[in-house]
Amino acid sequence: MSNETDRIQNVKDITNTISPTFCLAKWHHTTIYLHTGDTHSCYHPSPHHIPLEEIEKDPSALHNTIEKKKERALMLIGEQPKGCQYCWNVEKLSDTHISDRHERNAGIYNQHRLEEIVNSPWDFNINPEYIELAFSNECNFKCGYCHPMASSSYDAEIKKHGPMPVKNHTLNVDWFKPYAEDENPYIKAWWKWWPEVSKTLNILRLTGGEPLMHKSTWNLFERLKEDPKPQLEINLNSNLGIKEAMVKRLATNVKELKDDKKIKNFKLFSSLDSWGARAEYIRTGLKLDLWEKNLNHYISITNAPVSIMCTFNILSVTSFTQFLQKILDWRTQYQATMNPGGYGRRIRFDTPYLKEPLQYDMMILPKEEFLPHFDKILEFINDNKDDNDATKFTELEYQKFRRVRDYFATANYDEKRVKEGRIDFYNWFNEYDRRRNVNFLETFPEMENFYNHCGELAEIAKSQPESD
Numbered sequence: 001m002s003n004e005t006d007r008i009q010n011v012k013d014i015t016n017t018i019s020p021t022f023c024l025a026k027w028h029h030t031t032i033y034l035h036t037g038d039t040h041s042c043y044h045p046s047p048h049h050i051p052l053e054e055i056e057k058d059p060s061a062l063h064n065t066i067e068k069k070k071e072r073a074l075m076l077i078g079e080q081p082k083g084c085q086y087c088w089n090v091e092k093l094s095d096t097h098i099s100d101r102h103e104r105n106a107g108i109y110n111q112h113r114l115e116e117i118v119n120s121p122w123d124f125n126i127n128p129e130y131i132e133l134a135f136s137n138e139c140n141f142k143c144g145y146c147h148p149m150a151s152s153s154y155d156a157e158i159k160k161h162g163p164m165p166v167k168n169h170t171l172n173v174d175w176f177k178p179y180a181e182d183e184n185p186y187i188k189a190w191w192k193w194w195p196e197v198s199k200t201l202n203i204l205r206l207t208g209g210e211p212l213m214h215k216s217t218w219n220l221f222e223r224l225k226e227d228p229k230p231q232l233e234i235n236l237n238s239n240l241g242i243k244e245a246m247v248k249r250l251a252t253n254v255k256e257l258k259d260d261k262k263i264k265n266f267k268l269f270s271s272l273d274s275w276g277a278r279a280e281y282i283r284t285g286l287k288l289d290l291w292e293k294n295l296n297h298y299i300s301i302t303n304a305p306v307s308i309m310c311t312f313n314i315l316s317v318t319s320f321t322q323f324l325q326k327i328l329d330w331r332t333q334y335q336a337t338m339n340p341g342g343y344g345r346r347i348r349f350d351t352p353y354l355k356e357p358l359q360y361d362m363m364i365l366p367k368e369e370f371l372p373h374f375d376k377i378l379e380f381i382n383d384n385k386d387d388n389d390a391t392k393f394t395e396l397e398y399q400k401f402r403r404v405r406d407y408f409a410t411a412n413y414d415e416k417r418v419k420e421g422r423i424d425f426y427n428w429f430n431e432y433d434r435r436r437n438v439n440f441l442e443t444f445p446e447m448e449n450f451y452n453h454c455g456e457l458a459e460i461a462k463s464q465p466e467s468d
Helices: 003-016 052-057 066-076 082-093 100-108 111-118 152-161 185-197 215-226 244-259 277-282 288-302 317-334 367-383 395-410 415-436 445-462
Strands: 029-033 038-040 130-134 203-207 229-237 263-271 306-309 347-350
Touching: 003 100, 003 395, 052 185, 082 100, 082 395, 215 229, 215 244, 244 263, 244 288, 263 288, 288 306, 317 347, 317 367, 367 395, 367 445, 415 445
Parallel strands: 029 130, 130 203, 203 229, 229 263, 263 306, 306 347
Antiparallel strands: 029 038
């Protein structure tokens, strides 16, 4: 095992003494969508609403909701909160598989804070170590598996054309009315909480929408210049598909904040799930030439790493090695001197698998036809793996994709769910092509047999009563 996997295992042994389902993320990790007033402990459980009456009493209820406190209580007694099923699925595979729960526990672990949880009432209010924050859903992309809650462009499309013709992900937005930034009670609660939570906060991650399009993001940078937080690391998710001038402005702000020691560190994250025409098909609005230019602008000005978030989905499966080759190319192009154990890589990536919407879920693919693609990907990573060479993949990156491959190989959805997913797949991408003037079969010709099979199921479903 690598140093990193050793560290994860050591922290796993420690947290297991509290409970076999204990996850520090429930206490010290939170995502807060200020434009809708929702929160969850990470992106695997579905978000739940933050009652306005709770933040009126205490702005820390942006994180410390009553609902979340009840989930914490379950974890303390060894029960599995339903919303955390992603990790329970991975952990069912074997004792050796590393789930996101294990990784987050290792990333957040601090003995003092662990003791604080154990020695406090289950319902006490806590200032988290890590906050992911969305000020707005304003975004110039409309990625296929995204949602109007996270993209104003997607919101506009659904309002123009109506819900998509699928069973499992209608995207009906009649209920969805995001707050304007200047009138948002949740943003006001955030700035009330900021003086207190920023004292102990270690990482603040800005997401969206596209955070560089949000006034509050630039407001935060100005506040940090006036009132430095030298213990604080800022992370930011950007699609890197915006104007070059805006990325250069970001890089200039980052360099100033870091050089003047007004923050501890800054990390930039961007999202890609494939490469070439397939990547642009998945993420409407993406232009890869602009994306690479902006990547180069950012690294050239800041001399800082960039992490690529890859949400491995059904459209990633057949061409993922092309994306992995780009990772290797970028690592060679941008690599600085590394440290032993896999650290120092200028381009980093992760491969969690997507579980919803169902039509993007890899689990609706026939295993006998598509498992060889997973094996090919794993083989490619293994053939180019070396913890001590910063231009190569790490053992941990290999293990993370191994869990994706093994889950696909061994887990099974029931027949009804697979059928629904395949019908939704056909209906979704037919309508997707019509609305966005793209062509699935021209972009993914290797998936034609699967597409046609899904079409046959969809035609049969049209002729049958809903109850069947």
